[in-house]
Amino acid sequence: MEQRSRSFYVLSGFFCVFLLFLYGPTLTIGVLSFQGEKGGLTFPMRGTSFNWFRELFEQQAVGDIWGSFRRSLALGFMVMITTVVVSVSAGLAFRKRFAGSAVLFYFAITSLVIPSILVSLGVGLIFNQLGFKVHWATSGFGSQLTWTLPFGLLIMFAVFNRFDKSYEEAARDQGATSWQIVRHVILPIIAPSLIGVALFGFTLSYDEFARTLLTSGSYNTLPLEIFGMTTNVTTPVIYALGTFTTLFSLGIIGIFLVIVWLMGKRRARSGSDAGKAV
Known part of the structure; x- marks a missing residue:
């Protein structure tokens, strides 16, 4: 058996510390959410219980937890669908060079390097100046797209850069129309990447704080509600x-991964059946 070098153990230790740095705060919150009924917000814990999870589903003295959760959920799906549709459309469009394509591409991804709070401020000011109501479903939706769309575009550009066009040519030789090629050839092949873009769009929207801060209007999304609760709630219910x-x-991530796994099995089964038919 080959003996491990000293560098292996050093790097393994560094990796463990890195994982602890990433997930330590989340694990701490998870542990503290099981405080006893007389427990506080810090260690040591005063017993263990599910009391604060029960409290979470009861009427709260402050905040609108479930209303903000529903808004974040709806906004996440809106952003997810829009990100997928626009990213795929842009990916298809950028497969061929056109005048101004490079400039348009850089404009599309510039928002990634602009401070999030400035984007939120800018979108809020534009809506105010145009006389539109600042609302989570309009201005909040627009500001979050400045965050999710660039990621979706970059993923789809990478996918189409390595896409084998021979599949399209074969379908075209069989008399398929452009729409049939997109529907029956391109979309099934890039489906796992579409799932990835959808996951990016939903999770980035669901957790977004800074770009929603000045564009949500009178109603908070869940991240904003949690931030507000940190100044009012003094029980472990916030940890729950x-x-x-x-x-x-x-x-949500698990559901998307299962979908990708099922699609892979279905594709493998289809390929096996096609091979047997030949």
Whole structure:
């Protein structure tokens, strides 16, 4: 058996510290959410219980937890669908060079390097100047797209850069129309990447704070509500909320991964059936 070098253990230790740095705060919140009924916001814990999770589903003295959760959920799906549709459309359009394509590309991704709070301020000011109401479903939706669309575009550009056009040519030789090629050839092939773009769009929107801060209007999204609760709530119910939202996010990611896995199995089965037919 080959003996491990000293550098292996050093790098492994560094990696473990890195994981602890990443997930330590989340694990701490998860542990503190199981405080006893007389527990506080810090260690040491005064017993263990599910009391604060029960409290989470009861009427709160401050905040609108479930209203903000529904708004974040709706906004996340709106952003996700828009990000997927625009990213795929732009990816298809940029497959061929056109006048101003490079300038348009850089304009599209510039928002990634602009401070988030400035984007939020700018979008809010534009809506005010135009006489439109600042609302989470309009101005908040627009400001979040400045964050999710560049990621979706970059993913789709990378996908189409390595896309094998011979599949399209074969479909065209069989008499398929442009729409049929997109629907029956291109979209099934890039489907796993579409799932990735959708996951990016939803999770980035669901967790977004700075770009929504000045564009949500009178109604908070969940990140804004949690931030507001940090100044009012003095019980571990806020930790229970943090644990719940973390598990919800992990659940969404798990669902997307299962979908990708099922699509891979279906494609492998289809390829096997086609091979047997030949």
